[in-house]
Amino acid sequence: xxxxxxxxxxxxxxxxxxxxxxxxxxxxxxxxxxxxxxxxxxxxxxxxxxxxxxxxxxxxxxxxxxxxxxxxxxxxxxxxxxxxxxxxxxxxxxxxxxxxxxxxxxxxxxxxxxxxxxxxxxxxxxxxxxxxxxxxxxxxxxxxxxxxxxxxxxxxxxxxxxxxxxxxxxxxxxxxxxxxxxxxxxxxxxxxxxxxxxxxxxxxxxxxxxxxxxxxxxxxxxxxxxxxxxxxxxxxxxxxxxxxxxxxxxxxxxxxxxxxxxxxxxxxxxxxxxxxxxxxxxxxxxxxxxxxxxxxxxxxxxxxxxxxxxxxxxxxxxxxxxxxxxxxxxxxxxxxxxxxxxxxxxxxxxxxxxxxxxxxxxxxxxxxxxxxxxxxxxxxxxxxxxxxxxxxxxxxxxxxxxxxxxxxxxxxxxxxxxxxxxxxxxxxxxxxxxxxxxxxxxxxxxxxxxxxxxxxxxxxxxxxxxxxxxxxxxxxxxxxxxxxxxxxxxxxxxxxxxxxxxxxxxxxxxxxxxxxxxxxxxxxxxxxxxxxxxxxxx
Numbered sequence: 001x002x003x004x005x006x007x008x009x010x011x012x013x014x015x016x017x018x019x020x021x022x023x024x025x026x027x028x029x030x031x032x033x034x035x036x037x038x039x040x041x042x043x044x045x046x047x048x049x050x051x052x053x054x055x056x057x058x059x060x061x062x063x064x065x066x067x068x069x070x071x072x073x074x075x076x077x078x079x080x081x082x083x084x085x086x087x088x089x090x091x092x093x094x095x096x097x098x099x100x101x102x103x104x105x106x107x108x109x110x111x112x113x114x115x116x117x118x119x120x121x122x123x124x125x126x127x128x129x130x131x132x133x134x135x136x137x138x139x140x141x142x143x144x145x146x147x148x149x150x151x152x153x154x155x156x157x158x159x160x161x162x163x164x165x166x167x168x169x170x171x172x173x174x175x176x177x178x179x180x181x182x183x184x185x186x187x188x189x190x191x192x193x194x195x196x197x198x199x200x201x202x203x204x205x206x207x208x209x210x211x212x213x214x215x216x217x218x219x220x221x222x223x224x225x226x227x228x229x230x231x232x233x234x235x236x237x238x239x240x241x242x243x244x245x246x247x248x249x250x251x252x253x254x255x256x257x258x259x260x261x262x263x264x265x266x267x268x269x270x271x272x273x274x275x276x277x278x279x280x281x282x283x284x285x286x287x288x289x290x291x292x293x294x295x296x297x298x299x300x301x302x303x304x305x306x307x308x309x310x311x312x313x314x315x316x317x318x319x320x321x322x323x324x325x326x327x328x329x330x331x332x333x334x335x336x337x338x339x340x341x342x343x344x345x346x347x348x349x350x351x352x353x354x355x356x357x358x359x360x361x362x363x364x365x366x367x368x369x370x371x372x373x374x375x376x377x378x379x380x381x382x383x384x385x386x387x388x389x390x391x392x393x394x395x396x397x398x399x400x401x402x403x404x405x406x407x408x409x410x411x412x413x414x415x416x417x418x419x420x421x422x423x424x425x426x427x428x429x430x431x432x433x434x435x436x437x438x439x440x441x442x443x444x445x446x447x448x449x450x451x452x453x454x455x456x457x458x459x460x461x462x463x464x465x466x467x468x469x470x471x472x473x474x475x476x477x478x479x480x481x482x483x484x485x486x487x488x489x490x491x492x493x494x495x496x497x498x499x500x501x502x503x504x505x506x507x508x509x510x511x512x513x514x515x516x517x518x519x520x521x522x523x524x525x526x527x528x529x530x531x532x533x534x535x536x537x538x
Contacts, residue, residue: 150210359509424452435497442482
């Protein structure tokens with residue numbers, strides 16, 4: 001009050017002393033909230049021409065420790081819960097509010113994870129012993145009745161199938177109530193892509209101890225349209241538009257049609273993803289139809305393909321996928337006649353991802369490993385492409401992330417000339433080795449066009465530092481090598497690029513601006529490469 005009412009002078013000394021007393025009580029509360037229960041305060045008044053000068057001195061004293069923490073269980077004995085017996089009581093720790101509240105919350109969590117769905121804190125008392133500079137904590141808690149999950153009622157659905165929701169309910173009817181199962185269910189539903197919110201309420205406890213639960217579902221909008229654009233020095237401008245329906249048949253089927261085009265490419269694709277295949281929440285079926293044309297440094301290509309894949313989510317961090325792809329391509333390599341390829345392939349993939357964000361990972365590890373056998377029907381030859389890619393993200397402090405990635409890919413079964421140009425291995429570009437043009441790391445022909453290889457290796461490291469909530473600066477160095485044959489000691493150079501960039505963080509992900517230069521510049525390489533896109537480089 002002394003500061004807030006500084007411009008409003010008190011009428012007399014009595015009024016001034018009332019303000020001082022009020023402030024001293026506030027100071028005392030603040031000191032106690034920080035563990036200084038023995039803090040003392042003195043004040044002094046000195047007359048001045050403009051009024052009274054108030055000086056307040058604070059002796060904070062010692063930090064008080066917790067020497068007792070007792071719970072009184074109202075109207076019942078202490079619940080026989082293992083988590084309560086193992087609860088770490090903060091004896092000897094500083095009597096800070098965070099420590100006291102955390103211990104109280106752990107008690108409530110233990111109750112609500114073991115059948116007690118509505119515990120209530122009736123009273124809390126802190127008994128301060130100034131002689132020993134300690135605090136004794138006494139809680140009075142009513143645990144309430146113990147319950148099992150009863151019937152679950154689902155309301156609010158308009159077009160979404162109720163079975164889709166029920167498959168995401170984490171508890172079984174008759175199981176002991178556990179608040180963690182409630183949280184898991186809410187999280188699954190909110191992350192489904194078709195539900196914007198869920199209100200979970202409990203009904204009246206039945207005579208046999210069953211707790212009815214109701215889920216009031218708020219479906220999200222199922223249809224959307226969108227557009228995007230990316231730019232790089234090598235591939236120039238690429239734009240896309242899409243239309244999507246996220247609940248096509250009532251079971252959260254996701255159907256997307258996408259049209260893309262740029263100065264060197266065009267395409268039309270349709271994708272249908274069916275979740276919960278055969279009633280299994282972890283199994284989905286993905287189908288894709290693609291028509292695409294590209295003009296690249298290595299080749300020109302027109303292709304039509306259909307793929308069908310089964311995706312199995314093994315755990316929260318790992319998944320497997322496998323299926324078949326049918327492809328018809330017309331490929332023109334520079335200086336050679338057009339060539340038709342009719343192919344069938346069977347991609348098998350393992351994915352592991354424990355990172356914290358898809359577009360902006362700041363902690364964790366990612367691993368993708370795939371093996372894809374190909375058979376060229378009209379050439380009667382076969383080959384196998386295997387690829388492993390890993391990345392690691394390490395936060396160093398609150399604002400710095402050290403990111404690293406590596407990729408190794410190999411083709412076995414045929415010589416380079418017998419492998420379709422679009423299935424050969426390449427490196428270079430915005431998602432590969434920045435500083436070099438798209439696919440330009442590796443062997444080049446007489447016209448400085450890439451010929452691809454049977455082995456590709458890439459490594460990269462990047463430092464990311466946030467200077468504000470929205471602005472992030474990055475610096476990176478990346479290298480790669482592509483070889484016509486599988487050999488680690490050949491004559492092909494390992495080419496390095498270095499650069500820096502800026503990220504502008506938006507609600508949909510970081511907007512990326514990168515500038516990179518080649519460290520081993522060849523005649524085919526530009527002085528620099530510039531990239532714009534959404535999401536981190538890796």
